[in-house]
Amino acid sequence: MRMFRNDYSEGAAPEVLAALVATNDEQHVGYTEGDPHCEHARALIRQACGRDDVAVEFAIGGTSTNLVCVNGMLHDWEGAICTPDAHINVHETGAVAATGRSVLPTRDRDGFLSVQEAERVWRFQTGTGRHMTRPAMVYISNTTELGGVWSLERFDALCDWSASHGLKVFVDGARLGSALTSPAAQGLTLQHLAERADAFYIGGTKNGLMFGEAVVISDPELREAFPYLIKERGGLMAKGRLLGVQFEAAFTPGADGTAPYWKHARNANAQAFRLRDQLVALGFEPYGDAPSNQQFFALEADVAQRFVDTAGCEVFEELPDGRLLTRFVCSWATTDDDVSELVEFARGL
Amino acid sequence: MRMFRNDYSEGAAPEVLAALVATNDEQHVGYTEGDPHCEHARALIRQACGRDDVAVEFAIGGTSTNLVCVNGMLHDWEGAICTPDAHINVHETGAVAATGRSVLPTRDRDGFLSVQEAERVWRFQTGTGRHMTRPAMVYISNTTELGGVWSLERFDALCDWSASHGLKVFVDGARLGSALTSPAAQGLTLQHLAERADAFYIGGTKNGLMFGEAVVISDPELREAFPYLIKERGGLMAKGRLLGVQFEAAFTPGADGTAPYWKHARNANAQAFRLRDQLVALGFEPYGDAPSNQQFFALEADVAQRFVDTAGCEVFEELPDGRLLTRFVCSWATTDDDVSELVEFARGL
Amino acid sequence: MRMFRNDYSEGAAPEVLAALVATNDEQHVGYTEGDPHCEHARALIRQACGRDDVAVEFAIGGTSTNLVCVNGMLHDWEGAICTPDAHINVHETGAVAATGRSVLPTRDRDGFLSVQEAERVWRFQTGTGRHMTRPAMVYISNTTELGGVWSLERFDALCDWSASHGLKVFVDGARLGSALTSPAAQGLTLQHLAERADAFYIGGTKNGLMFGEAVVISDPELREAFPYLIKERGGLMAKGRLLGVQFEAAFTPGADGTAPYWKHARNANAQAFRLRDQLVALGFEPYGDAPSNQQFFALEADVAQRFVDTAGCEVFEELPDGRLLTRFVCSWATTDDDVSELVEFARGL
Amino acid sequence: MRMFRNDYSEGAAPEVLAALVATNDEQHVGYTEGDPHCEHARALIRQACGRDDVAVEFAIGGTSTNLVCVNGMLHDWEGAICTPDAHINVHETGAVAATGRSVLPTRDRDGFLSVQEAERVWRFQTGTGRHMTRPAMVYISNTTELGGVWSLERFDALCDWSASHGLKVFVDGARLGSALTSPAAQGLTLQHLAERADAFYIGGTKNGLMFGEAVVISDPELREAFPYLIKERGGLMAKGRLLGVQFEAAFTPGADGTAPYWKHARNANAQAFRLRDQLVALGFEPYGDAPSNQQFFALEADVAQRFVDTAGCEVFEELPDGRLLTRFVCSWATTDDDVSELVEFARGL
Numbered sequence A, B, C, D: 001m002r003m004f005r006n007d008y009s010e011g012a013a014p015e016v017l018a019a020l021v022a023t024n025d026e027q028h029v030g031y032t033e034g035d036p037h038c039e040h041a042r043a044l045i046r047q048a049c050g051r052d053d054v055a056v057e058f059a060i061g062g063t064s065t066n067l068v069c070v071n072g073m074l075h076d077w078e079g080a081i082c083t084p085d086a087h088i089n090v091h092e093t094g095a096v097a098a099t100g101r102s103v104l105p106t107r108d109r110d111g112f113l114s115v116q117e118a119e120r121v122w123r124f125q126t127g128t129g130r131h132m133t134r135p136a137m138v139y140i141s142n143t144t145e146l147g148g149v150w151s152l153e154r155f156d157a158l159c160d161w162s163a164s165h166g167l168k169v170f171v172d173g174a175r176l177g178s179a180l181t182s183p184a185a186q187g188l189t190l191q192h193l194a195e196r197a198d199a200f201y202i203g204g205t206k207n208g209l210m211f212g213e214a215v216v217i218s219d220p221e222l223r224e225a226f227p228y229l230i231k232e233r234g235g236l237m238a239k240g241r242l243l244g245v246q247f248e249a250a251f252t253p254g255a256d257g258t259a260p261y262w263k264h265a266r267n268a269n270a271q272a273f274r275l276r277d278q279l280v281a282l283g284f285e286p287y288g289d290a291p292s293n294q295q296f297f298a299l300e301a302d303v304a305q306r307f308v309d310t311a312g313c314e315v316f317e318e319l320p321d322g323r324l325l326t327r328f329v330c331s332w333a334t335t336d337d338d339v340s341e342l343v344e345f346a347r348g349l
Helices: A014-022 A036-049 A062-073 A115-126 A152-165 A176-180 A190-196 A220-232 A241-251 A260-281 A301-311 A336-347 B014-022 B036-049 B062-073 B115-126 B152-165 B176-180 B190-196 B220-232 B241-251 B260-281 B301-311 B336-347 C014-022 C036-049 C062-073 C115-126 C152-165 C176-180 C190-196 C220-232 C241-251 C260-281 C301-311 C336-347 D014-022 D036-049 D062-073 D115-126 D152-165 D176-180 D190-196 D220-232 D241-251 D260-281 D301-311 D336-347
Strands: A055-059 A078-082 A102-105 A134-141 A168-172 A199-203 A213-217 A294-299 A314-318 A324-329 B055-059 B078-082 B102-105 B134-141 B168-172 B199-203 B213-217 B294-299 B314-318 B324-329 C055-059 C078-082 C102-105 C134-141 C168-172 C199-203 C213-217 C294-299 C314-318 C324-329 D055-059 D078-082 D102-105 D134-141 D168-172 D199-203 D213-217 D294-299 D314-318 D324-329
Touching: A014 A241, A014 C014, A036 A055, A036 A190, A036 A213, A036 A241, A055 A062, A055 A220, A055 A241, A062 A134, A062 A168, A062 A199, A062 A213, A062 A220, A078 A115, A102 A115, A115 A134, A115 A152, A134 A152, A152 A168, A152 A190, A176 A199, A176 A260, A190 A199, A213 A220, A241 A260, A260 A294, A260 A324, A260 A336, A294 A301, A301 A314, A301 A324, A301 A336, B014 B241, B014 D014, B036 B055, B036 B190, B036 B213, B036 B241, B055 B062, B055 B220, B055 B241, B062 B134, B062 B168, B062 B199, B062 B213, B062 B220, B078 B115, B102 B115, B115 B134, B115 B152, B134 B152, B152 B168, B152 B190, B176 B190, B176 B199, B176 B260, B190 B199, B213 B220, B241 B260, B260 B294, B260 B324, B260 B336, B294 B301, B301 B314, B301 B324, B301 B336, C014 C241, C036 C055, C036 C190, C036 C213, C036 C241, C055 C062, C055 C220, C055 C241, C062 C134, C062 C168, C062 C199, C062 C213, C062 C220, C078 C115, C102 C115, C115 C134, C115 C152, C134 C152, C152 C168, C152 C190, C176 C190, C176 C199, C176 C260, C190 C199, C213 C220, C241 C260, C260 C294, C260 C324, C260 C336, C294 C301, C301 C314, C301 C324, C301 C336, D014 D241, D036 D055, D036 D190, D036 D213, D036 D241, D055 D062, D055 D220, D055 D241, D062 D134, D062 D168, D062 D199, D062 D213, D062 D220, D078 D115, D102 D115, D115 D134, D115 D152, D134 D152, D152 D168, D152 D190, D176 D190, D176 D199, D176 D260, D190 D199, D213 D220, D241 D260, D260 D294, D260 D324, D260 D336, D294 D301, D301 D314, D301 D324, D301 D336
Parallel strands: A078 A102, A078 A134, A134 A168, A168 A199, B078 B102, B078 B134, B134 B168, B168 B199, C078 C102, C078 C134, C134 C168, C168 C199, D078 D102, D078 D134, D134 D168, D168 D199
Antiparallel strands: A055 A213, A199 A213, A294 A324, A314 A324, B055 B213, B199 B213, B294 B324, B314 B324, C055 C213, C199 C213, C294 C324, C314 C324, D055 D213, D199 D213, D294 D324, D314 D324
């Protein structure tokens, strides 16, 4: 059975793999500088963003992208406000601290950074001037760690608050494809992100690329910093072509005018919704509202273990009632048959 | 009226100032190395600790001491478990992050790091191996940020837990004099600290010195690291004599066999208890249990402001009922008359 | 005409590309942990090293590998002795400083770290104790920045000196294949490296892999540190399979018992030697002794420019006599025809 | 006999010590913020600098000052060009690297940073763009490590070059008093420094203060950064009064209109020149040109050792001819009698 463990458990989507193979014999200068694939990919992404004046840079993975961007958007004594479950706060082994910057978690429990909590942290941290880390940016992820999707309204409210307090906005888009193609986006588009976020990234690793993330930068400080920091932090690929070629393939519109990147994201969402609906129909209890390619269920321990063993699901935590919060992830590669096979298996439990 | 703002608002105690003046014309090699005052002070402190085999180092202030010790006790990818109100978590402008290490706050709300919360953080942080910052030490302060005092029993319970999980124990002793001379210490002595903590410091700045802290180190890694880190982090005094002379004066027993350091701490506590008792007798409401030289009261806003204006008190936060958490601090320099004058003033409010 | 610019301008060798394609549909847990390709690659590399007891880790590129290894082998206040032209000293944008560690360059001018210069730097840096960065490792690269190849005798002399001074030995093996298959190695083998170096890496990016380096670690401190640091520094690949699959392909012996990794290196060297011999026969003047896949020539400015324009060569510096130090690099992909075409072009200059 | 070892071997000058004693019973808020002594000292220093628009900050010692200033003047990926013997390059245990910034030494051998060498390093470091640390400031010390004094002309030439390349200028003024009161200054004044340097510090520790340095800042980036960084790096004194009081005493003009700071520096120079002239008259061979409070002699080993044993002199290095480079330092505290006693001793050798 196909694993529903993670979207990064998958290989590259067909058109991406084909592009890598097709360009394998080319020779290029390297470092994402001056090769036609990187330049073309940049142009395609700028076009999709509806802005000519943003910088588009490439990185290998999410942690590298996050640490370079947070580093480059903050002074040494500043910090990023985020939710307590934010990837930079818990899952990156202190990568932000390793750049000398601080992570300033709120008490939000649903994965969304709220204006109210951001305001509370901001007040607290600025209360005694230089004796405390100064908040200078907000970090959010879309989708959230719990599969939540930022709506246009919610996003704009946070941007408005941030602007009024002089804070920059960064969006971790490891699963941005799933977020922006979700009905829950309610008007939040790539163009809108490019308009309002100081920087964000378009995650490739989890949506059809072999690996790679594309960073869209408006912030002038990060724009200056990124090319140096990505090298200094060890994230600059010698064979820059590899990143350009993949994003070129992912963002070149197909016959129907849609780029594969969005098709893959829509498939991941659609399969996740089918999975959710069918498991719910079988009586399994969904947990929270995750209108994206991750679905969470509250399961009895033995049932959870069966999904872990057979479908590679991950257990996130033990819920207060003793049940286990269990995650199912769909991807560009998940098929109708894959979901049906899982549902069949679930039916037999 | 004398300010009750902070113990570091005071100058040096008489015997410390006299020693600085008396040795002003001496010439020494510097850097706390090889001058007789530093060596004598080290010997006095080792004697007070009841251990010949600990290293005694000197530092200029609390933040410098904390950042060097946390840095030297942790690998790059490790973190220190502490309470959310810990000085290293909120009042040092990200000094620990600036060394690349992480602060891992619990949810303890009373200033004491509990075994239960330490265990919870430890479990969480070690759940996914290298993807999260590894806890490798606990940081506590005695007295706590809220004036609490660690009892022998409470301290040993934390040390036992830490030992069983392979974590080191560090005690921020900015107000260690007040803590160890408080009745609430219930058997916790300097000797016991030296026996069980991997490192701790004896705060001088807040207890009669012009400035300076003495660090007592058992941990072999910090022992190797400290001499280098204190220089690399800019905390090594060229005129090392200044630190040696002051601790020599503070730890040389007087005619009655007691070192000035302990006398000063006892005075600070005694005046704080008088202040508390007399304000309580006047109907003011104390907040929490602070058996040390800091006293907290929950005051109406206008009353708090009068204490701020006249006695230099600090307001910590607004309590849920709208009253203000207000702090009064006594020191080696606080006299009976000072407290009486404050009480008179309070009576008139 | 094929570029002779750099070995990292090339794509993946056929068997590596084929392996990536063949495994593209597999699903794995990720992070180089527990997937069969990474485990197999580790086993193949341990076997090639002749040691079961070394750790084998994977990284994406050279800068990432270097910074993690130097970081993990040194305390905060320590430094790595290296030549002034060492990659960590000049070409990595301060990546070592960004981890807080120091680079301690000698005055060696030929790319080889000499015992005499290492000794001089060591004496200087340890002369005033903690006031200076303490040298704790030597960093060398094989081949050197100038295409030099370490012989067994030279390497052992440095290892002996390092051992006698308590310094660790790290070998940057970005071009290790070329070095170990060069006649100039004179007995220096992978097994010997594994025996004497505290850590080294086997460069894949420049020798037939799409990307990736394999790090072989004996040093117990780096062994503990690497898994955490590679994540904290953003160098851990989510799709760890990609690294395992490539090294598996490169180190699986072919029908003749030789692994592709060594075949590719031998081809790069052989083509470089042909290129050198034929250019020399045409009267071009070689520069220095580079018995490896990089060849250097001292060329008149106009001639150099023609090679830059046509063959993508890089000019390293202006020599004292005004001529330009120009580099030609061969790779796994360079063919007899490629070299012949270049030589024909040179003949016409 | 008085030691001629170092100017930081001395205590505080009389007026400084008196001021510390006189203000010992005052209570202040702390942290160099808002106490009248710090504000008065700031005003006096701004007045001496002839500029109202510079920030004046205080620090405890030289390494702390240097690391905060270099940190605050550079981005993460930038470096400071300096001489190889610069304090930040050799005597501060990698303090700059510990902030993630790089030190970029030239090959200047006389202690002065030359335009020619600065240009060479700048060209080299900017040759390959982001692959190398970007130079963004020059660091010089006045006096130099070898007792040299910057003339107006030499200083302006470096400032002109720096300005034309977009680099900032920082002056380590640990011994600025001696430098500016030396005849070799040839017109370089405090006002001129304040006009042209982006930041510099007025060293107190080595010129009559018990401890402390005053930093004069024009650079807007450092101006914003300093208050936070000095706290984050552990260099902010809780009892800020101590720094304000001392600089107030040192910069309050006496009856003759001259501030003690300059009188002390003139005395140190005058005694150093007497010492030099009289030793030269006895046939001892001076080394280099050090028109300041440090004097260097090339001495036979046995003679050097006698000066080490009796006068606390330091041997810097062995010269090519086998003699030892030996240093004599005079200070605010050195008297005519001290020098005469040393000369008598020398006569007997």
